[in-house]
Amino acid sequence: MTKGKIAVVGGHQFTMGFLFAGVQDVxxxxxxxxxxxxVELMGxxxxxxxxxxETLNEQLDWRLKKKIASLAYPVIVPLPDITGESSEAANIKALIKRALGFDIMAKQ
Structure with a gap:
């Protein structure tokens, strides 16, 4: 599997924490x-x-949301921002399973 980078996209207050944490592609x-x-980053x-x-996620066109839901790679993860708690509780485990093709949390 090819190694890939992490990117963060959002408003100023959302992205600043990632910059401080050392994420380069913010x-x-x-x-x-x-x-x-x-769309540019996905391509x-x-x-x-x-x-x-999450604010950006809520503003996305329904066609793009449908495309994101069917993608295995890259994994698009909406996170709550300053506007409050998550209204769409993304199941990170399911996203990772879809991307990798197996459950990394499964017990042997």
Missing amino acids: FTVHKEDGEQKL SKDYAVIFIS
């Missing part, structure tokens, strides 16, 4: 530019995981 976008940046094949703010 893209601070305005509301109207987020979807375009996400680059450099990224294994792309974290997006």
Whole structure:
């Protein structure tokens, strides 16, 4: 399996924490530019995981959401941002299983 990078896309307050944590590919976008940046990153094949703010996720076109749901790679993970708690509790385990093809948490 090819190693990939991690990217983060969202508003200023969402992305700053990732910058401080040392993530290199952090893209601070305005509301109207987020979807375009996400599509660009998805097409680059450099990224294994792309974290997006839940606010951005809620603004995505339904066709893009459908495409994201069917993708195995990269894994797109919406995370809660400053607006509050998650309204779409993404099952990270299921996302990873879909990307890797097996359950990394399964007991032998």
